[in-house]
Amino acid sequence: MKRTGLSQREAADRLARYGPNTLPEQPPEPLWRRFLRQFRSPLIYILLFALLVELALWFYEGRQGAPFEALAILIILLFNAGLGVWQERRAENALARLKALAAPQVWVLRQGVLSRVPSQQLVPGDLVRLEAGERIPADGLLLEGQGLMVDESLLTGESVPVDKGPGEEVFSGTLVLRGTGWIELTRTGPHSAMGRLAEMLGSIRMEKTPLERRLDAFGHQVALWVGLLALALLLGILLAEGTAHFSKAFLFTVALAVAAVPEGLPAVLTLALALGVERMAGRKAVVRRLSAVEALGSVTVIATDKTGTLTQNQMEVRATDLPDPLRGHRAMALASDAEPGSPVGDPLELALLEHLRKAGMDVPALRQAHPRLSSRPFDSAWKYMRVTVEEAGQVVSYLKGAPEVLLARCQLEPHERALWQEKIEAYAHQGYRLLAFAWGPGEGEDHLTWLGLALLWDPPRPEVPEAIRRAQAAGIRVLMITGDHPATALAVAQQVGIPGQRVLTGEDIESYTPEGLQRALQEVNVFARVSPEHKLHLVNLLKAQGEIVAMTGDGINDAPALKRADVGVAMGQRGSDVSREVADLVLLDDNFATIVNAVEEGRNIYENIRSFIRFLFSTNVALVLLVAGGVIGAALLGLRDAAGALLVPLTAVQLLWINIIADGPPALALSLDRHPEVMHRPPYHPRQPLLDRFSLAFILGTGVVKAGLGLALLALLPLYQLAPVAVRSALFLYESLAQLLFAQPSRLTTSRPLGNPILLLILLASAGLQILTVTLEPLRAVLGLAPLPGPAWGLVGAALLLSWAFAMLFVVWLRQHNSPQTHPLR
Numbered sequence: 001m002k003r004t005g006l007s008q009r010e011a012a013d014r015l016a017r018y019g020p021n022t023l024p025e026q027p028p029e030p031l032w033r034r035f036l037r038q039f040r041s042p043l044i045y046i047l048l049f050a051l052l053v054e055l056a057l058w059f060y061e062g063r064q065g066a067p068f069e070a071l072a073i074l075i076i077l078l079f080n081a082g083l084g085v086w087q088e089r090r091a092e093n094a095l096a097r098l099k100a101l102a103a104p105q106v107w108v109l110r111q112g113v114l115s116r117v118p119s120q121q122l123v124p125g126d127l128v129r130l131e132a133g134e135r136i137p138a139d140g141l142l143l144e145g146q147g148l149m150v151d152e153s154l155l156t157g158e159s160v161p162v163d164k165g166p167g168e169e170v171f172s173g174t175l176v177l178r179g180t181g182w183i184e185l186t187r188t189g190p191h192s193a194m195g196r197l198a199e200m201l202g203s204i205r206m207e208k209t210p211l212e213r214r215l216d217a218f219g220h221q222v223a224l225w226v227g228l229l230a231l232a233l234l235l236g237i238l239l240a241e242g243t244a245h246f247s248k249a250f251l252f253t254v255a256l257a258v259a260a261v262p263e264g265l266p267a268v269l270t271l272a273l274a275l276g277v278e279r280m281a282g283r284k285a286v287v288r289r290l291s292a293v294e295a296l297g298s299v300t301v302i303a304t305d306k307t308g309t310l311t312q313n314q315m316e317v318r319a320t321d322l323p324d325p326l327r328g329h330r331a332m333a334l335a336s337d338a339e340p341g342s343p344v345g346d347p348l349e350l351a352l353l354e355h356l357r358k359a360g361m362d363v364p365a366l367r368q369a370h371p372r373l374s375s376r377p378f379d380s381a382w383k384y385m386r387v388t389v390e391e392a393g394q395v396v397s398y399l400k401g402a403p404e405v406l407l408a409r410c411q412l413e414p415h416e417r418a419l420w421q422e423k424i425e426a427y428a429h430q431g432y433r434l435l436a437f438a439w440g441p442g443e444g445e446d447h448l449t450w451l452g453l454a455l456l457w458d459p460p461r462p463e464v465p466e467a468i469r470r471a472q473a474a475g476i477r478v479l480m481i482t483g484d485h486p487a488t489a490l491a492v493a494q495q496v497g498i499p500g501q502r503v504l505t506g507e508d509i510e511s512y513t514p515e516g517l518q519r520a521l522q523e524v525n526v527f528a529r530v531s532p533e534h535k536l537h538l539v540n541l542l543k544a545q546g547e548i549v550a551m552t553g554d555g556i557n558d559a560p561a562l563k564r565a566d567v568g569v570a571m572g573q574r575g576s577d578v579s580r581e582v583a584d585l586v587l588l589d590d591n592f593a594t595i596v597n598a599v600e601e602g603r604n605i606y607e608n609i610r611s612f613i614r615f616l617f618s619t620n621v622a623l624v625l626l627v628a629g630g631v632i633g634a635a636l637l638g639l640r641d642a643a644g645a646l647l648v649p650l651t652a653v654q655l656l657w658i659n660i661i662a663d664g665p666p667a668l669a670l671s672l673d674r675h676p677e678v679m680h681r682p683p684y685h686p687r688q689p690l691l692d693r694f695s696l697a698f699i700l701g702t703g704v705v706k707a708g709l710g711l712a713l714l715a716l717l718p719l720y721q722l723a724p725v726a727v728r729s730a731l732f733l734y735e736s737l738a739q740l741l742f743a744q745p746s747r748l749t750t751s752r753p754l755g756n757p758i759l760l761l762i763l764l765a766s767a768g769l770q771i772l773t774v775t776l777e778p779l780r781a782v783l784g785l786a787p788l789p790g791p792a793w794g795l796v797g798a799a800l801l802l803s804w805a806f807a808m809l810f811v812v813w814l815r816q817h818n819s820p821q822t823h824p825l826r
Contacts, residue, residue, distance in 0.1 A: 005109035005127040014123035021122040021138055021188040034088060038081035048077075053250065075782075080660045090271055104577055106137050107344050109182075114342050126185045129344055130176050132377065133556035133576025138172045138188040145181030146337065147375050150174050175578065177556065178377055180337050222260075229624065230257040233631060252652050256627055260620045268612055268664075272671035276605035284588040285598035286572070292584035295566045296602025298548045298686045299476060302595055303538065303565075305552045306482035306489060307433070308347070308574055309592045310496050311458040315351035318432065321423065322452035331437040331451055332356055333363045334372070335387045335400040340364055347574075348435060351456055374443060380483060380531045380557060388443045395442055402529070403436035403453060403485070410438050410450040420450070427455055428487030431495065460496050467593035468497045475682035476599065477547075479525050481535055486528035493526045500525040506534045517541065532557035539564045548686060550595060552587075553579050569595055603678035612667040614695050615746040619663055619739045621703025623655060626710040626735065633714070647724055649714055651784050654732045657773075662736045665766060666743045669759035673747060697814055698748060705806050706738050709799045720791045729774050729785040730792040736770040737796075738803045745807040748814065 006014070039048070054070045107129040108117045114129065119137040122128070128137065130148070142148065148164045152174045161177050164170060170183055172192040187193070234253040238246065277287040287293060307313055322328030332352045338345025340353050340363045356363055370389040378385040384401025399406060403424045407417065427434055437451035468478050478498055482489050486503040493500065503526045512520060521541055527534070532555065539561050542549045551565035554575040562568030563582040570583030571590040580586055587594045630649035650658075691699070710731055717727045740763050747756075773779045774788055788796070 003109065003127055004112040006123070006125050007111050011110060011121075011123055011126065014125060015121060018123055018191070019189055020120040021192075022120050031085070034085050035081055038084040039077075044077065071782075077656075080664075083660075083664060088270070090274065092274075104135070104137065104580070106134070114339075114344055122185060122188055124185050124188055128183050128185060130181045130183060131344075131576075132176050132178050132180070133578050134176050135577040136170050136172055136174050136176065136183070138185045139192040140170055140183035140185040140187075142166055142168050142170055143182045143184055145179060146372070147179035147377055148176065148181040149178040151177050175556075178379075226257050226260040226624070229260070229628070230254065233628060236635065237631065252648055254652070256624070256652075256655055260624045265613070265616060268667050268671065269609060271668065272605060272608055272612070275671060276601055276608075280598050280601045281588075283597045283601065284591065284594045285601070286586040286588060287584070287598075288580075288586060289584045292567050293602050293605050295548060295584070295686070296550070296599050297606040297684045299550045299567060299599055299602075300683050301477045301479060301542055301547045301549045302471060302592075302599075303479040303481050303535075303542070303549060303551045304592050304595070305554065306480055306484060306492055307458060308554075308571065308590045309552055309587075310464050310480065310492060311460050313347050313458060313574065313590065315347045315433070315456050315458050317351050317355035317454055318457045319455045320355075320452065321427075321455070322437070324451055327439055328437055328451045329356060329359065329361055330366065330370075331398040331400060331439060332454065333361065333366050334370060334389055335385050335398045335437070337377075347458075348433075348456065352435070352454060355454070376445075380555070383483075384445075386443075386445055397440055397443055397445070399438045399440075399445065399448065400435055402483075403434050406436040406438045406448070407450065409446050410448045412450055416450075423453070424485070425487055427453070428485040429491055431488060431491035432456060433458060433484055433488055460492060461591060461593070463591070463593045465495075465497045467596040470679055471596050471599070472497075474596075474599065474603075474679040476596075477525070479527065479538075481527045481530055481538065481551075483530060484528055486526075489526050489528040498525050502526070503528050506530040509534050509537060518545070521545070532561060535561035536564060548683065550585075550599075552592075552595070553583075554590075555579065600679050603684070604673070604675050606684060607675045607678055608671045608673050610690060610695060611673060611747050612670040613690060614698050614748065615670060615743055616663055616667055617691075617699045618702045618706070618742055618746065619658065619735075621699055622706035622710070622735065622738075623650075623658065625703065625707035626650070626731075627655070629707065629711050630714055633711070649710070649731055650728065650735070653783055654728070654785075657783060658732070658736050658739065662739050662766060662770065665762045666740060666759065669756065669762045670743065670747070672758055673756050694748065694814060698746065698811070701810050702742055702745070702803075702807055705810075706735065706742070706803055709738075709803055710735055713795060713799055716795060717792060720789070722789070722792060723786065725784065725786040726788060726792065729780075730788055730796050732783070732785060733770060733774055733788070734796045734799050736773075737767060737800055740767050740770070741800060741804045742807055745811045748811055 039045075051070050051074060055067060058067045058070070104119045105116045106119055106122065107114055108122065109127040109129070110117075122138055124138075127143070128140065130136065136150070142164050144166060145164055149161045150164050150170060151161050152171065164181070169186075172188075230253040233256065234249055237249040237253070273290050273293055276293060277290065280287055304310060320328065333356055336345075336349040336352060338349035338353055340357070343350075353363060370391055372387050372389055373395065374388045376382075376386040378401065382401075383405045384399050386397050386399045388395060388397045399409075403420075407420060407424075412420070424434060432455040435454045435456065437454070438448040439451060440446075440448040471478050480489060480493050480498055484492075486505055490501075490503050500523075502524050504520060504524045505527070506529045508520075509517060509527075509530065518541060521538070522545070527538065530538075532553075535551065535553070535558065539549055539551055543564075543566070548567075549565045550567040550569055551561050552569045552571070553559070553562045554571040556576045556578045559578050559582045562570060562579055567585060568583040569585045569587060570579040572580070572586045572588040573590045575583075575586070575590075585595075585598060626649055630647075634647040713731055713734055714727065717730055722730075743759065743763055773783055774785050780786065
C-alpha cells in the first residue's frame with residue numbers, strides 16, 4: 001500500500017476540529033449535589049432531626065448563650081460530609097486514570113510511520129490497520145483486506161458475520177473475526193455509526209463489589225441492633241428522670257447510635273479499593289472490575305500461557321532445517337501477514353521476515369512477483385495458514401503451521417516421516433518453538449510436499465522463575481497452557497520452575513474419561529497443543545474441584561475461558577480487544593510476574609480492609625459498653641450534672657468527635673498499609689467472613705478493656721473531688737487517645753509495625769489535636785470540656801499505658817493461639 005497517511009500536524013488540526021473519537025461524556029456531578037448526598041443516611045436524618053428539636057427547644061425556652069452543643073454537632077457533620085466528598089473524588093480520579101490506561105490502542109500510519117495510537121486520538125483521514133480480534137475504532141472505507149470477516153451483530157443484530165472487500169464501508173464497534181486489512185477513517189466519535197467504543201472497551205465497572213455488598217448487609221445488621229440499644233437507653237433515661245431533659249436524652253441516644261455505627265466505613269472501603277487498584281496499575285496490572293480485587297486474594301491456580309507471558313516474546317530464528325531452501329524461504333515470505341520493516345504482526349512471522357532479511361531476500365519484491373490469489377488464515381482449530389499465489393504461470397499454495405499437522409498432510413516415505421518426527425521431538429526437547437512449511441499445486445491442503453522446519457527461540461523472562469517461586473510459596477499452583485509442541489512446553493516449564501515430568505495435550509483432554517481427566521488434572525501442570533475450547537474445559541474442571549482460577553488469554557477465541565475464570569487476565573500488548581473486554585485484569589507488559597504482583601496487591605487490599613474494620617469496631621464496642629454501663633451506674637447512684645440531668649459519661653458532641661475525628665484519618669491511613677507476609681500464607685477462602693475468629697477476638701477483647709478502664713476512671717476520678725465536667729473531660733481524653741493507640745495493634749498480621757509512616761504521622765497529629773481539646777479554651781467550649789488537674793492527667797496516662805500494654809500482649813497471645821484464618825481450599 002503506497003500511502004503515508006496524515007502528517008502529525010494535520011492529525012492534530014483535525015483532532016481539534018472534529019474532537020476526540022469518543023462519545024460526549026455526562027457532565028460531572030456538581031459539588032453541591034455531592035455534598036448533599038453525604039447526608040443520605042437514616043442515622044444522619046435522625047441526627048439532623050434531633051438538631052432541629054434541640055434548636056427549637058433552645059429558642060422556645062429562651063436559653064442564654066449560644067447553642068454550642070447543637071452547633072458543634074452540625075460542624076462535625078459538615079466536616080464528615082466534606083471528608084466523604086474528598087474520598088469520592090479521590091476514588092473517581094483513581095478509577096479515571098485506570099480507564100485511561102485500559103483504553104484501546106490501534107495501529108495508525110502517519111507520515112509513513114506505523115505506530116500505536118490511543119483510539120481517542122483518531123481523526124477522519126487516518127489509515128488504520130486491522131487484525132482479527134480487534135474492534136473497528138471508527139467508521140471507514142476498507143482499502144485493502146485479506147479474508148476480512150466482520151461481526152456486525154452489535155450494530156445490526158444479525159448474528160451471521162459479513163465478508164468485507166475493498167471499497168466497502170465498515171463501522172465503529174463492529175468486530176474483526178478473521179483476516180487483516182487497512183481502512184481509511186471517514187467518521188469518528190459522535191459522528192460515527194456507533195460512537196460507543198470508548199464505553200465498551202477499557203471501562204471500569206462501578207457497581208458494588210461482593211465485598212461492598214457484604215459490608216452493606218453487615219452494616220444494616222449492626223444498625224438494627226444499635227438502634228434497638230439506643231431506644232432501650234432512651235426509655236431507661238426517661239424512666240429514671242421523666243421528660244424534663246427529653247431533648248438532651250434524645251440527642252444523646254441518637255448520637256450514640258451514630259457513634260456506634262461506622263458510617264464512614266463504605267467511603268473508606270471505596271477509597272481503599274481505588275487506591276489499591278491504582279497501585280496495581282503502577283505495577284502494570286489494570287483492574288477493569290473492582291470485584292476482581294477480592295478474587296485475586298483467593299486465587300489458588302494461575303493458568304498461564306507460555307509465549308510472551310512466561311517468555312519474552314522476542315522470537316528469533318536460531319536455525320532452519322529445509323531440504324529445499326529456495327521454496328522453504330519462499331513459504332516463509334508468502335505465508336505471512338506481517339509487513340517487512342513494520343512492527344505490526346505476529347511475533348513468529350516478524351522473526352521469519354527478519355531471518356529472510358538477514359539472508360538477503362527482498363520480501364516485498366517476491367510478494368509483488370507472486371500476488372496472493374486467496375488465503376486461509378491461521379486458526380487454532382486447524383493450526384496452519386495457507387496462501388495461494390501465482391508462480392510461473394501456475395497456481396500453487398504454501399502452508400505454514402504446526403509440524404505434526406503439516407507432516408500428516410505431506411506425502412513422505414515411512415522412513416522419511418519417522419526421521420522428521422524424531423527431529424521434531426529432538427528440537428522441541430531443546431526448548432525450540434517449531435514452525436513447519438509445505439507446498440502443493442492449486443488450492444489443495446492435502447498430498448503436500450514437505451519443505452522442512454524453522455527453529456525459533458524465545459527466551460524465558462528472567463523475573464519469571466522468582467515470580468513462580470513466590471506464587472508457590474503463597475499456596476498458588478501454576479499451570480502452563482499453551483498451543484506449542486508438548487516437548488517445547490515441558491522444556492520451558494522446567495526452565496522457569498513449573499514442576500512435573502508429564503504433559504497433557506488437547507488430544508488427551510478429548511480422549512480421557514471425566515474421572516481420568518479429573519485425576520490427571522491434580523497431577524499435571526503442563527498442557528500443550530490445546531485449543532481455546534480445551535482452555536474453557538480446563539477452567540470448568542478446576543472450578544468443579546473448588547479452585548479459584550486466574551486464566552490468561554490474548555486471542556478472540558480465549559474470551560469464553562477468560563469470562564468463565566474467576567479472574568480473567570488479558571494481555572495488554574498482544575491481546576485482542578475482545579479478550580480485554582471480557583477480562584477482569586489487563587497486563588500492560590504481558591508478564592507473568594505482573595499477575596503475581598496483582599495477587600499480592602489484592603491480598604494487601606483485603607488485609608487493609610480487615611485492619612480498619614478491626615480498628616473502627618473496637619472503638620464502637622468500647623463506646624457502647626462505656627455509655628451503657630455509665631448511664632446504668634449513674635441511674636443507680638443518682639449522679640447528675642450541673643443542670644440536673646442524669647450524668648452520662650460522654651455527650652453527643654464528644655461521641656461524634658471520637659467517631660469521626662479520632663477514627664476517620666487513621667482508618668484512611670490504614671488503607672495504605674503494606675503486608676509482605678501475605679505471600680507466605682495460603683489463599684483466602686472466598687466465603688471467609690470479614691470478621692473471622694481472629695478479628696472478633698480482637699474487637700471484643702480490646703473493646704471490653706477500653707470500656708472497662710473508662711468505667712474505672714469514671715469511678716476513681718470523683719474521689720479526687722473533680723466536678724462532673726472535669727470527670728467527663730478526662731474520660732473523653734482517655735477514649736480518644738486510647739483509640740489512636742489501638743491503631744497499631746489492629747494491624748494484627750503485619751510484619752512491619754513501623755512500615756506505614758503516613759499512619760504514624762496521622763496518629764501523632766491526631767493525638768496532639770486530642771490534647772489541645774482540653775487545653776485550648778475555644779475547643780473546650782465547643783466540646784463542653786474543662787481543664788484537667790494533675791491527678792486526672794496521671795490517671796488518664798496510667799489507663800492509656802495499661803490499655804496499650806494489654807493490646808500488645810493480647811495480639812501476641814492471639815498470634816500464638818489463634819492464627820489468622822485463611823482456610824486454604826486444598
